[in-house]
Every structure is written in structure tokens, then in C-alpha cells.
Amino acid sequence: MKKILLAALAVYAVGLSLAVRAQAPADDGPRYNGTALVRPDYREWVFLGSGLGMTYQTTPSQNPSFTNVFVNPSAYRSFLQTGRWPDKTVLLVEVRASASERSINQSGRYQTNQVALEGHVKDGRLGGDGWGFFNLSQGSEGPRLTGNAVAGCVDCHTKNAAVDTTFVQFYPTVFDVARQKGTAR
């Protein structure tokens, strides 16, 4: 009987460990196909904020888009602890068209179809400052932006970012965290 119990307990322990592992949070870090970023399933990721018609120009857009920013949950939880983005952070900006005056809406604008998706990834394997930009607007994976296509992005993010190379100044909940942790500049 003792033997049976020991054997049962051993199998129970293995089963428990397998079950816990199976239920652990999925790895939400970046996945690549060669140098391309595989488009993440981000619909349940953490929403950081949205803008409407945000541009670097002083001329307002006549057809403004919303820019919804999401981050992978593991990076978000790490940021809450440290005020910094950890390795394997994936920030996504989802660009959506806007509309007005439909249904009960008489003024103001709401979101409609998605028109672009861009990724900003922190991963030591990317070289340089560890951050890479990816264009995910087409298909199930997106190429890394290189050369002249990204030089302006890198320059502006490096000079103007509130935290690391990211525009946390526009994401109110994490901006509060960064100010509390003293990591915002």
C-alpha cells in the first residue's frame, strides 16, 4: 500500500507540474521569421492610450486617424515594478480610421477600420540600442525597417522619448508610473 501511495504521489507531482506549466501565461514576447516580426495576437494586450490626428506637422489632418497603443502584458507588469521597459517588450501602434455622425453620434469622432499596424520592439538580439521598428501593416509578419526608412524614427524617438526610446509622455497610466519611479525625463 505504501508503494502504491508513493507511486501515486510521484505521478501526482509530475502531473501537477505539467498542468501548472501548461496554464502559465503564454510567452508574449517577440517572435520572428528570419528578420521579420510575426504579427502578434494583441487584441487582449494592455491598452496604453490613444491619440486622434497626432502629427509632427502643425497643419491639422482633414481626415484624422486614431492611434491605439498596446503593449504585451509581461512587459507592462515589469514596467509597473521598475518604470522601465524590459527586454522582449513589444509596443504596437494600431492606426484606425475615424468617422462621425453615424447612429446617435452627432459630433466628435469614433474608430472604424484598421489602416496600419507598426511595432517597436526591445530585444537585445536586434543589436544597436536594442530597439527595432517593424511594419506589420501587411500580412501575418512585417519586415524590420532599416536605413533611410527608419533613420527619422530613430532620431526622433532617441531625442524626444520620455522613457528609453518610447513616447511614454502620451500614455497616461505608465507615464504616472515612470514619474513615480523617477525614470521619466
Added chain:
Amino acid sequence: MKKILLAALAVYAVGLSLAVRAQAPADDGPRYNGTALVRPDYREWVFLGSGLGMTYQTTPSQNPSFTNVFVNPSAYRSFLQTGRWPDKTVLLVEVRASASERSINQSGRYQTNQVALEGHVKDGRLGGDGWGFFNLSQGSEGPRLTGNAVAGCVDCHTKNAAVDTTFVQFYPTVFDVARQKGTAR
């Protein structure tokens, strides 16, 4: 040996079931204190969409607010399967002030401090059509809106909602689901 194996398998099965239950998603449905709704910790809930300056009036707001809408993950996953909101759905609208022309932003608007939080809950225990409105803008719980304070909300939601009593027409990803499932009107 056969007996040992059977006993081991039985204990394994119990262990597995307990472990899976222990790791199941936390209950993200509505919690009450009396008739008040306890303010949920919704920062990691599913983002459905945002509007800027949305009003029922034709006069545009001079100081428009963003309205971010979130739903509890269990209700979201159920909606993906059925195109309808299940019992224990909690929809929240987070109202945030907007700003412009700070840092690199030259035009358009981005989100700043939270100015209000409202809840729309489906729960058979609420009576009537099963939906209740709650004002969560103050403190850790919010009263249910009743009488004249809510009559206009109920009337407008009942008449104009795309699904059940909710304005799914302004939440592009779930609106697509509702149209596919034939539940949008």
C-alpha cells in the same frame, strides 16, 4: 503493478483537475457592495475602442474628452463565440481629458488625466432587462443610477444599440463579430 498504475492515474487525474482549476482565470465579473458596484481593476481588460469629443449634440465640444471602452476578458471571449454579451458582462467607459502641442506633438490630441468612469453591467440579479448603469467616478465603488438619473440612458441605449443595449456600432472589432454572427441590428 497494474493496481499501482491505476491508483497513480486516478491521483494524477485529480491533481490535474485541481491544478487546472487553481490556474483558471480569476472571476472578472461584477462585484457589489450592497447595490454599489465595486470598481474593477480593469487596466488589463480588453480595449474595445475610443472616441474623441463624442456627444449627442451637434455642437462640437471646445474641450473634447476621449472615451475609452473596456470589457472584462471572460465576456469578450464569450462575445467572440456568440456575438452576444453573456450574463456578468462589465463594460466600462473611461473618460480622459485630451491635450495637444506638448513634446513633439504639433497637432491632433492625446489622452491625459482620467475625469470619469462609468459602468454598464449585465447581470440577471439586477432585474428588469438585466442591465444596470453605475457611476464609478468617485472612490472604490459606485452607486447604481436609478430613476430620472438613468431614464435617458436606458431609453437611448434601448432604441439605438447595435447589440442588446450596447453601442457595439462604435467598437470596430466586436462590431465585425456581431455582423458575422448576425446579431447586430
